[in-house]
Amino acid sequence: MVSATPLISIVVIFHDMVREAERTLLSLSAAYQSVDFPYQVMAVDNGSAQPLSEARVRRFGPQFEHHFFATSSPSPCAAVNWAVERVAADHVAVLVDGARILSPGVLNLFAASIRGFDCPFSYTLGFHLGDELQNLSVAEGYDQAVEDALLDEAGWEDDGYRLFRIACLAASSEAGYFGTVQESNCFLVPRTLFTSLGGFNEAFQSPGGGLVNLDFFQRANRHPATTPIALLGEGSFHQFHGGVATNVPMSDHPWARYQAEYQAIYGSPWEKDEGVEAVWLGRLHPLARRFVLG
Numbered sequence: 001m002v003s004a005t006p007l008i009s010i011v012v013i014f015h016d017m018v019r020e021a022e023r024t025l026l027s028l029s030a031a032y033q034s035v036d037f038p039y040q041v042m043a044v045d046n047g048s049a050q051p052l053s054e055a056r057v058r059r060f061g062p063q064f065e066h067h068f069f070a071t072s073s074p075s076p077c078a079a080v081n082w083a084v085e086r087v088a089a090d091h092v093a094v095l096v097d098g099a100r101i102l103s104p105g106v107l108n109l110f111a112a113s114i115r116g117f118d119c120p121f122s123y124t125l126g127f128h129l130g131d132e133l134q135n136l137s138v139a140e141g142y143d144q145a146v147e148d149a150l151l152d153e154a155g156w157e158d159d160g161y162r163l164f165r166i167a168c169l170a171a172s173s174e175a176g177y178f179g180t181v182q183e184s185n186c187f188l189v190p191r192t193l194f195t196s197l198g199g200f201n202e203a204f205q206s207p208g209g210g211l212v213n214l215d216f217f218q219r220a221n222r223h224p225a226t227t228p229i230a231l232l233g234e235g236s237f238h239q240f241h242g243g244v245a246t247n248v249p250m251s252d253h254p255w256a257r258y259q260a261e262y263q264a265i266y267g268s269p270w271e272k273d274e275g276v277e278a279v280w281l282g283r284l285h286p287l288a289r290r291f292v293l294g
Contacts (some may be wrong), residue, residue: 001011004038005038005088005089006038006039006040006063006088006089007037007038007039007089007091007111007114007181008021008037008038008039008040008092008093008107008110008114008188009039009040009041009042009087009089009091009092009093009113009191010028010039010040010041010042010092010093010094010095011042011044011080011083011084011087011092011093011095012024012025012028012041012042012043012044012078012092012095012170013044013046013049013076013083013095013096013098013100014043014044014045014046014048014052014098015045015046015048015074015076015098016048016049016241017048017052017098017099017241018050018052018056019144019239019241020098020099020130020239020241021043021052021056021057021098022023022056023098023101023151023239024095024098024100024101024102024239025041025043025057025060025064026060026083026101026157027101027103027104027160027215028041028060028064028107029060029061030063030117032104032157032160033102033104033105033106033107033108034104034108035107035108035111037111038063039063039088039089039107040063040065040088040089041060041061041064041065041200042065042067042083042086042087043057043064043065043066043067043070043098044067044069044079044080044082045066045067045068045069045085046065046071046076046079046239047068047070047071047072047073047079049164050240051065051068052066054066055134062189064273067083067137069082069083069221073205074205074206074207074208074226075202075204075205075207075208075209075210075212076096076200076208076209076212077199077201077204077205077209077212078202080094080096080199080200080204080221080286081199083201083265084191084194084195084199087191088129089191089280090190090191090192091110091114091120091188091189091190091191091193091214092186092188092189092190092194093110093186094186094188094189094190094211094217095183095185095186095236096185096200096213097208097238099238099239099240099241100126100185100236100237100238100239101129101156101160101163101233101236101239101260102124102160102186102187102236102237103124103153103160103161103164103233103234103235103236103285103288104159104160104161105231105233105234105282105285106124106186106236108199109122109231109234109279109281109282110122110231112125112281113188113229113281114188114225116281117227117229117279118225118227119190119193119223119225119226119227120188120189120190120224120226120227120229121187121188121189121193121220121221121226121227121229121262122187122188122229122230122231122281123181123184123187123217123228123229123230123231124169124185124186124187124231124234124235124236125169125173125177125181125184125190125231125234125235125236125291126169126172126173126174126181126183126184126185126236126238127164127167127168127169127170127173127236127237127238128167128168128169128170128233128237128238129147129150129151129163129167129237129238129239129240130138130142130146130147130150130164130166130167130168130240131166131168132168133168133170134234134240135249135253136249137205138240138249139249142240144240144241146240147239147240150166151166154166154194160289161233161285161287162189162287163228163235164235164285164287164288164290164291165234165287167237169291169294170238172184172214173294174294175293175294176291176292176293176294177196177230177232177233177280177284177288177291177292177293178280178292178293179293179294180272180273180274180276181217181230181276181278182217182272182273183213183214183217184213184236185213185236185238186236187217187220189220193220193223193225193226197216197223199216199219200212200213200216201265202217202267203265204261204262205261206254206257206258206261207254209264210254210257210258210261210262211258211270213263214270215262217272218273221276222273227279228276228277228278228279229278229279229281229282230258230278230279230281231279231281231282231284232281232283232284232288233282233284233288233290234279234282235288235291236280242290258270270278293294
């Protein structure tokens with residue numbers, strides 16, 4: 001358990017991700033992130049048939065906690081809200097998809113945004129491991145075994161910025177660092193703002209949450225008190241895990257069903273928001289510079 005009051009609490013949601021959790025949790029460790037401030041990691045298993053064990057989670061450090069959220073819902077929304085209600089810090093980072101490896105500067109830049117802004121909504125760009133979107137590469141044989149070899153050869157554990165060598169921009173981040181981002185799978189927000197926004201809308205019950213992450217991203221960015229902050233030279237990197245949206249061919253993508261659910265909830269379809277004016281925080285690592293403009 002956390003002894004000192006943490007500066008940041010991190011909520012990570014897993015569902016049948018024993019393989020992927022190992023790398024994600026390693027990328028949240030104090031040694032990998034080079035942090036010296038107290039923080040909390042809540043690893044939440046969202047009703048997995050093959051759940052994470054507490055021992056596997058806690059071996060990454062004393063700040064790591066294991067929680068099992070019993071549910072029959074395929075959506076992570078209730079698990080996210082449940083965890084945020086229980087965090088110890090005033091600022092919370094959310095990774096709704098636990099298959100994401102982080103680059104090594106994310107937590108220090110989150111801390112800088114807390115110290116520099118009254119109400120930061122800080123976020124990373126999203127990347128897919130591999131040369132192209134996994135929705136495309138899956139048709140060419142990309143799978144967990146191919147990805148394991150790719151990651152082993154990259155040596156990312158010694159230098160997490162090497163992940164940029166073996167990745168491409170996710171569709172929601174296709175405009176690059178200086179473009180408009182439509183969602184983030186690793187964002188930080190004041191806990192009070194998360195609560196005032198109603199958290200993740202639990203009406204989203206599609207597997208993986210449908211468009212709930214895009215919905216929360218827009219609502220947080222549009223809040224008048226918020227300063228949107230894009231982290232330069234950092235990212236979250238999606239591992240192949242058979243995801244309902246990221247790891248199916250484009251012809252099988254559930255976008256139409258997701259849009260229908262969004263429209264049923266709000267009465268209008270989800271649309272891109274090109275009006276976000278973000279503050280950029282950080283520096284462009286040489287290996288990340290090719291992603292400046294998508």
